[in-house]
Amino acid sequence: MTNHLNKVMPLKQAIEQYVKNGSHISIGGFTLNRNPMAAVYEIIRQNIKDLHLYAHSNGTGLDELIGAGCISKLEIAYAGNGKAAPTCIRFARSIQNNEILFEDYSNYMMSLRFMAGAMGVPFLPTLSGLGSDILTKWGFSRSMRKSDPKIADKKLAVIDNPFGDWAEASKVVLVPAINPDITIIHVQKADAMGTCSIKGLSFADIEQVKASKNVIVTCEKLVKKEELRQNPDLNQIPFIHVSAVCHVPMGGYPTAVYGHYDYDSKYLRKFAIAAKDQNKNQDKFKKYQDKYIYGVKDHEAFLAIVGQKRIDAIKADPRTGYSVNMKRD
Amino acid sequence: MTNHLNKVMPLKQAIEQYVKNGSHISIGGFTLNRNPMAAVYEIIRQNIKDLHLYAHSNGTGLDELIGAGCISKLEIAYAGNGKAAPTCIRFARSIQNNEILFEDYSNYMMSLRFMAGAMGVPFLPTLSGLGSDILTKWGFSRSMRKSDPKIADKKLAVIDNPFGDWAEASKVVLVPAINPDITIIHVQKADAMGTCSIKGLSFADIEQVKASKNVIVTCEKLVKKEELRQNPDLNQIPFIHVSAVCHVPMGGYPTAVYGHYDYDSKYLRKFAIAAKDQNKNQDKFKKYQDKYIYGVKDHEAFLAIVGQKRIDAIKADPRTGYSVNMKRD
Amino acid sequence: MITAQPYTPKEIMTIMAAREIKNGDIVFSGTGISMLAAMAAKNINAPESVIFFETGAIDSLLEELPFAVADPRIMYWAASNSRLTDSFATMQNKITGEKVIAILGAAQIDINGNLNTTCIGDYFSPEIRFSGSGGGCDVASFVPRCIAFMQHEKRKFVKKLDYLTSPGQLGGSNSRREAGLRPGGVSAVVTNLGVMRFDKDSGRMYLDKFYPGITPEKILENTEFKMDVSKATQADPPTKTELKILREDCDPQRLILGR
């Protein structure tokens, strides 16, 4: 954290340095938008295992990580990936086959948990979920919680409102803070110090970053400090939260990056079809992984296989920020 | 709230409609920056009394309101106004003379209280203030709290961390939500629907607005919807929170509005000198108020008395957003 | 129209849901048919309603239909692009939350309007796992009115949910309040057969409207639990104007309405 001036490094090095077997991790983005896909694929290539993933609604990145067997524990609100996979396929399969430990929250609860981590408080309150099975069904047992210092003692706690019926609430749900070992996000612009500017919706990226012990930022454009300082109102993440900056153009592909490119619905469908592989040997799915992940040395090589035609097809229109009239299946 | 399309009205009408004797109110800005001064002066002119003011660090607006006798109850973190008045003069005087009921919090506590109101939860947690007199000295008695449904039963509550020592916290301070009847802010740009764009620091304006039952926005520029829609990332306040929009150029004067004008240190000093009036009859202070507040019919007339010379002197430089090399006393 | 019928089941569902939306409402919308209902309401009966996504976009200009609530199409021309924490706060906050009407889907619903979007079978080892709550549990907890969009099938209208993801009236009567929730949850269920509502006292679902050509009996046949149909009347079918606006202005390419 001491060297604020230059945090630029190759993505491969950043993943090696900050993502370890067993790390507690979160990734930015939401379903098919702004997932740090280059980093996700690099984690898979580096064969990092036993990750504990905190997700609100990461779709594409989540399902690739689960498909590659990187995740052993998952806390999550929603696993869907748009039209190609209303429920993430490898996610559902891993639960149906008892392959991962998982625990369900709502989207707001997970967002609040990151926010609590960012704020440095042990919990935040909400009125969400009272009476639901989210409160009663705990994915992680009390004994497992006790034995792992990185997991809170309780999934959540319900208390009587200490201020009577102030705000017309008799009871309040407290959800525990998350402080991941590492969060990885993909943004439109960053400078060498790590200050970031996200265009369009930021989802819970800002809270995830501020809650994390270490942060890797991948960016479409690595810009000069001066460019970002001209409009501080657009920089949601100041450099003090960031550990590493990696310049990875199209680093969100095949998810969308507002103002740069759209999601590639063809690629997402291709992944979905492969992920649905019911075959015991998983030939189809392995073939997909071998071709697009293991068979390439980095994201640039991956994009070369995808081909310029697809990349041109999803290019964002400068007016709208997405690919106008793109064929979407 | 139903009519989203056009909320524009004259400031006089907005104040008449939304600020009543006894209203619980908050105003935007911080010390000598972006206070909604035109609205503050209009409240004084309309002789609205018995206001309950929630403030984190409003300086100029706060002291004018107290000076005019509009405030009977005050919850506050900080009352200072820069070099002209390290402690707000009429604020200190009103407390020393037992003229108002007041209760002290920290800046973060007050910000969290607005945030809790904006979030719709009864409280938010913090680790601030444990062991301090902020926790033990309550400005409002328990019996007064009980009798007034608009005030929480407790100033704050300390609980044991329900998650053991999660986040290395054994105890947590809970501060109760604030939901003012009315919040007034001054912004650089708003449209007729009430969507706002604040340039520079937003202080706690966004939380204050979202916590409030009604909101008056005064703006330097009343712009077309299309202008704001071109960059939604710069619009911190969507129209759904806003009740009235008033176009008041220089509506923050004599406080600063980033990108438009600087604070007028000469005016602030003039106010400070008048406010320091120790005379029993308060002739000097009354003279100040008569000339600059009661003696003018609106903000435009006030600015006419201030004169174009002062207005030119504080004009913001387009590069820096403030008045470069301005003489500041 | 490509069918001989005057309207398709999807069209009448969309119009029925759109009629629930009042002028000035803030419509919490997902994608697909729920978004189409929100767009129909804005174009037909509630011109000042506001479409709002859990991802934080408010009043976006939807030049193209988004396929996800994180679709870049919802970021264009919005009043504000905020964060997840902001969007849920807007609903949890009573001042704005009271104006929100949500449109939700589910795999299962019970007689009290509780929803399951999590799994079929045991939670820990399910037969089928779904996407999970997302913002569903949150909005059903916070806002006074939700519309559930469902296909009317016995396996979906069940006596007991496999998992209670999003609270409706919980056990009925006062149980929502007793749990600490404000009044709210699913207030209308719009299916391909009719429109159901909930009794104020008991919190139980009853049949309010059946569509032309559908009988209350047919609806009961497709519902696992026993539902009061005694108050049911036939729904007013979509008007020509409603259908024209839906077809020509909201989904001219029939991306959601289908062919």
Next chain:
Amino acid sequence: MITAQPYTPKEIMTIMAAREIKNGDIVFSGTGISMLAAMAAKNINAPESVIFFETGAIDSLLEELPFAVADPRIMYWAASNSRLTDSFATMQNKITGEKVIAILGAAQIDINGNLNTTCIGDYFSPEIRFSGSGGGCDVASFVPRCIAFMQHEKRKFVKKLDYLTSPGQLGGSNSRREAGLRPGGVSAVVTNLGVMRFDKDSGRMYLDKFYPGITPEKILENTEFKMDVSKATQADPPTKTELKILREDCDPQRLILGR
């Protein structure tokens, strides 16, 4: 220099405070002399320290000295212009909070480094009312290191505070931890006479350094409580380089240093 002395009391105070700041530190700064100390540190010994204001501006380019933490001068060229809630979260959050060093002023300080910025006399009916906590209580609660800037006078170094606004070591020993606070609070007191620190075990203030020309006795005369001066040594005076940078680069117009 306009005086015959090699440096003024304000200059030595500023340099002593600047020396407390380490490279990479995030400096929570007010205005006036505290900001000058932060600027001096950045220019002399901690080039990668970051100036940070409670109003939410981080690493602003201070082309002109700001007169308030909401001065528009701090909004220019910042890395980020955020909100009050964000700036305090940065300090409450241990990950970033551990790197923060705060510079605070006060009307009174006691032997355990607790601060009063609220009032003289009874809280409810004070003789003198001050501005109140502002962010002082917050930062003293959250961060491991704070510097208090004070004029060394008996009425300011008191046996008992009239109001405990910002927690130091509270009652000493373990009392900070027992109250639920993390380690932190005022760790150094820089005055016009010397530099005080706190004993790790007892939490009590002791004299660490007295300035050239000042004796421990003089400091005790100006302190209401009894303070250990047995470990005190003379401070290294400001070097020529330190003074040159302070005078020529940080405050060439002597707006804060005075004449």
